[in-house]
Amino acid sequence: MFDFTVDATSGRARAGSLTLPHGTVETPVFMPVGTQGTVRALSPNDLRSVGATLVLANTYHLHVRPGEHVVATLGALHRFMAWDRPLLTDSGGFQVFSLEGFRRVDEDGVEFQSHVDGGRRRLTPERATEIQWTLGADIAMAFDHVVPGGADEATARDALERTLRWLARCAQRHRELADGRTGERAVSDGAVVRPSARPPIRQTLWPILQGGAHRALREEGVRRILDMNSWTGLAIGGLSVGEPKPVMYNLLEAVEPRIPSPIPRYLMGVGFPEDLVAAVERGVDLFDCVAPTRNGRNGSAFTPDGPVNIRNAEHREDPRPLDESCDCETCTTFSRGYLRHLFVAEELLGLRLLSLHNVRYLIRLAQDMRAAIRRDAFGPWADAWRRRYLRSGSA
Amino acid sequence: MFDFTVDATSGRARAGSLTLPHGTVETPVFMPVGTQGTVRALSPNDLRSVGATLVLANTYHLHVRPGEHVVATLGALHRFMAWDRPLLTDSGGFQVFSLEGFRRVDEDGVEFQSHVDGGRRRLTPERATEIQWTLGADIAMAFDHVVPGGADEATARDALERTLRWLARCAQRHRELADGRTGERAVSDGAVVRPSARPPIRQTLWPILQGGAHRALREEGVRRILDMNSWTGLAIGGLSVGEPKPVMYNLLEAVEPRIPSPIPRYLMGVGFPEDLVAAVERGVDLFDCVAPTRNGRNGSAFTPDGPVNIRNAEHREDPRPLDESCDCETCTTFSRGYLRHLFVAEELLGLRLLSLHNVRYLIRLAQDMRAAIRRDAFGPWADAWRRRYLRSGSA
Numbered sequence: 001m002f003d004f005t006v007d008a009t010s011g012r013a014r015a016g017s018l019t020l021p022h023g024t025v026e027t028p029v030f031m032p033v034g035t036q037g038t039v040r041a042l043s044p045n046d047l048r049s050v051g052a053t054l055v056l057a058n059t060y061h062l063h064v065r066p067g068e069h070v071v072a073t074l075g076a077l078h079r080f081m082a083w084d085r086p087l088l089t090d091s092g093g094f095q096v097f098s099l100e101g102f103r104r105v106d107e108d109g110v111e112f113q114s115h116v117d118g119g120r121r122r123l124t125p126e127r128a129t130e131i132q133w134t135l136g137a138d139i140a141m142a143f144d145h146v147v148p149g150g151a152d153e154a155t156a157r158d159a160l161e162r163t164l165r166w167l168a169r170c171a172q173r174h175r176e177l178a179d180g181r182t183g184e185r186a187v188s189d190g191a192v193v194r195p196s197a198r199p200p201i202r203q204t205l206w207p208i209l210q211g212g213a214h215r216a217l218r219e220e221g222v223r224r225i226l227d228m229n230s231w232t233g234l235a236i237g238g239l240s241v242g243e244p245k246p247v248m249y250n251l252l253e254a255v256e257p258r259i260p261s262p263i264p265r266y267l268m269g270v271g272f273p274e275d276l277v278a279a280v281e282r283g284v285d286l287f288d289c290v291a292p293t294r295n296g297r298n299g300s301a302f303t304p305d306g307p308v309n310i311r312n313a314e315h316r317e318d319p320r321p322l323d324e325s326c327d328c329e330t331c332t333t334f335s336r337g338y339l340r341h342l343f344v345a346e347e348l349l350g351l352r353l354l355s356l357h358n359v360r361y362l363i364r365l366a367q368d369m370r371a372a373i374r375r376d377a378f379g380p381w382a383d384a385w386r387r388r389y390l391r392s393g394s395a
Numbered sequence: 396m397f398d399f400t401v402d403a404t405s406g407r408a409r410a411g412s413l414t415l416p417h418g419t420v421e422t423p424v425f426m427p428v429g430t431q432g433t434v435r436a437l438s439p440n441d442l443r444s445v446g447a448t449l450v451l452a453n454t455y456h457l458h459v460r461p462g463e464h465v466v467a468t469l470g471a472l473h474r475f476m477a478w479d480r481p482l483l484t485d486s487g488g489f490q491v492f493s494l495e496g497f498r499r500v501d502e503d504g505v506e507f508q509s510h511v512d513g514g515r516r517r518l519t520p521e522r523a524t525e526i527q528w529t530l531g532a533d534i535a536m537a538f539d540h541v542v543p544g545g546a547d548e549a550t551a552r553d554a555l556e557r558t559l560r561w562l563a564r565c566a567q568r569h570r571e572l573a574d575g576r577t578g579e580r581a582v583s584d585g586a587v588v589r590p591s592a593r594p595p596i597r598q599t600l601w602p603i604l605q606g607g608a609h610r611a612l613r614e615e616g617v618r619r620i621l622d623m624n625s626w627t628g629l630a631i632g633g634l635s636v637g638e639p640k641p642v643m644y645n646l647l648e649a650v651e652p653r654i655p656s657p658i659p660r661y662l663m664g665v666g667f668p669e670d671l672v673a674a675v676e677r678g679v680d681l682f683d684c685v686a687p688t689r690n691g692r693n694g695s696a697f698t699p700d701g702p703v704n705i706r707n708a709e710h711r712e713d714p715r716p717l718d719e720s721c722d723c724e725t726c727t728t729f730s731r732g733y734l735r736h737l738f739v740a741e742e743l744l745g746l747r748l749l750s751l752h753n754v755r756y757l758i759r760l761a762q763d764m765r766a767a768i769r770r771d772a773f774g775p776w777a778d779a780w781r782r783r784y785l786r787s788g789s790a
Contacts, residue, residue: 041743066739074732075714319469352743
């Protein structure tokens with residue numbers, strides 16, 4: 001049910017197939033982010049039309065609003081958001097540590113302030129696992145302690161150790177839930193965990209590697225995570241959080257060879273097109289990022305020749321599509337001139353059309369990389385891709 | 396090319412077919428409004444999916460931004476907005492008289508302030524006709540002088556007389572354009588009219604009846620419009636602008652029998668479901684209104700049992716669709732609980748899904764009325780419809 005097979009390699013780059021309860025995902029794969037149970041401005045049909053196979057939703061956001069029990073009452077997350085393909089939920093760790101407002105960490109968990117109503121809430125490894133079980137995604141993530149990109153070694157060591165202790169607690173609770181041992185009984189902090197569907201959706205739990213920008217901590221972290229359990233996937237967290245890009249690439253090069261080949265590697269919060277290419281080159285299989293939808297809403301579109309700002313006056317009378325090589329609804333239907341008009345006139349359709357294209361762009365980029373890997377030509381493909389994408393210097 | 400046939404009647408209610416250059420429109424018909432060349436939050440595919448056959452766009456808005464010559468350069472309005480079915484453009488009269496800001500009317504036309512850049516602009520009957528010719532919709536509307544719903548008889552008389560004089564000038568210029576007599580030469584105010592496509596899209600011009608809430612003026616207006624020309628359609632303007640509903644219904648009852656049967660009657664700016672039913676009962680064939688999209692963006696949905704405000708807490712855990720009888724994507728895919736979540740969480744998808752449903756609701760309402768007319772059962776159908784729709788008292 002949670003098999004991963006590497007079908008082909010080219011250098012360190014890998015093409016694989018990840019089988020999940022709601023379907024099979026071909027890798028490398030880009031996951032659009034549906035923070036609040038919706039990929040902003042896009043419908044499930046839109047996501048299917050651009051070839052999305054795996055979508056991410058945020059445990060923190062759905063816990064705060066509408067609440068995981070509302071989602072469960074409405075048939076769990078797949079039914080709630082009408083997405084019948086695989087889903088992954090982030091654990092809430094990243095949100096709790098990155099959103100504004102009060103937070104206090106202790107060994108048990110994190111107390112924080114809801115961004116919706118300002119009320120005090122508490123997340124622990126057990127609660128984060130229970131909430132994700134209730135939401136019912138195919139893949140749940142362990143609750144982690146995230147530190148800023150520039151954290152010193154002592155701080156990063158402290159967060160890594162806590163993340164490892166929390167991982168053991170997440171795994172323990174996840175095992176109990178999967179075995180039905182919590183059933184309908186009250187669990188931590190008094191809430192009741194209800195199975196999100198019958199027969200229960202099977203779910204797997206993936207650990208998150210922390211360790212900041214410190215290579216030795218990252219290497220130690222991988223070893224200790226792998227010693228703990230036999231995982232169906234492993235996420236690399238706490239990168240792309242402000243550190244210089246070479247730092248991220250160097251850490252990937254140090255960490256990735258230590259992960260056994262049959263474990264899919266998920267680089268969290270990445271990314272931009274050039275980051276996807278660089279990370280696949282270093283053996284990464286899965287990605288998520290809000291960039292395609294957030295940038296799309298700001299009028300910035302990915303193209304093979306680098307980003308295009310559709311608001312620019314040069315597009316005013318341009319009858320060409322945003323990206324001549326793209327097969328999405330936006331590019332096969334509308335001119336740059338019309339898209340610019342939608343943004344200048346502040347029309348909602350513009351937000352949707354650029355989000356749709358940007359998601360399609362990253363999904364197709366991943367598909368193109370997969371094809372290059374399968375013909376064992378990833379290196380030359382990546383060189384040619386970079387020559388074109390970075391030529392303009394605007395990327 | 397601009398044929399209208401009445402296929403069936405039931406009382407005064409009519410079912411007809413209007414043939415236009417871009418297709419045939421079955422009446423009664425509701426036109427979604429694409430003010431700036433886009434029906435807010437909806438794509439052309441969305442509009443096709445809900446059965447829209449005729450869409451309205453606003454000359455004033457497209458003239459001010461992006462400018463009709465930009466639209467022409469991008470292939471004229473159909474190509475610009477990627478809508479290959481019939482289009483109607485309003486003349487700009489209503490906008491010039493209803494938007495905020497400076498305006499000065501004289502016999503030649505109206506000077507007004509652009510809502511985009513505050514700059515002074517001028518519209519005349521000739522310019523409004525030329526702009527619409529350049530945009531290239533199937534149906535253009537005459538430039539009219541609109542007065543508020545409560546205008547006294549002298550004011551309404553003055554506006555009616557001016558609207559009639561302007562109608563003659565619109566018709567004159569439209570004839571010149573259709574005959575190719577203006578070609579590429581400079582026309583009024585220095586702009587060049589370029590044919591919007593080759594071979595030129597044929598376009599018809601419809602007059603707009605004014606006369607405020609004064610029955611005698613309305614009756615006289617109809618007679619003088621009909622004496623002027625042989626029209627392919629006739630619009631009733633200046634209603635649904637704040638006057639009590641019985642006033643609108645009484646004026647319709649006075650005016651409609653004076654319009655020859657083969658001329659389609661278009662009631663501008665209407666409306667709400669109960670207004671559509673009341674107007675079809677009084678012989679109206681075409682409608683437009685921003686209500687379905689504007690209300691949709693505010694979280695208000697039309698249903699057979701009256702309006703529903705999706706933000707209400709009662710919908711929080713409701714697994715039912717918005718409207719169980721509806722076949723739109725919103726109602727066949729999502730629960731009320733999820734739609735409420737989208738609105739409470741301020742997600743863009745909510746705006747789209749309620750707009751889509753509301754447009755589908757009005758289009759289906761028109762289709763249901765057509766079916767009732769064709770089986771000569773409009774009266775009982777309308778009674779049953781009202782009993783259910785108005786039962787809740789919330790409409």
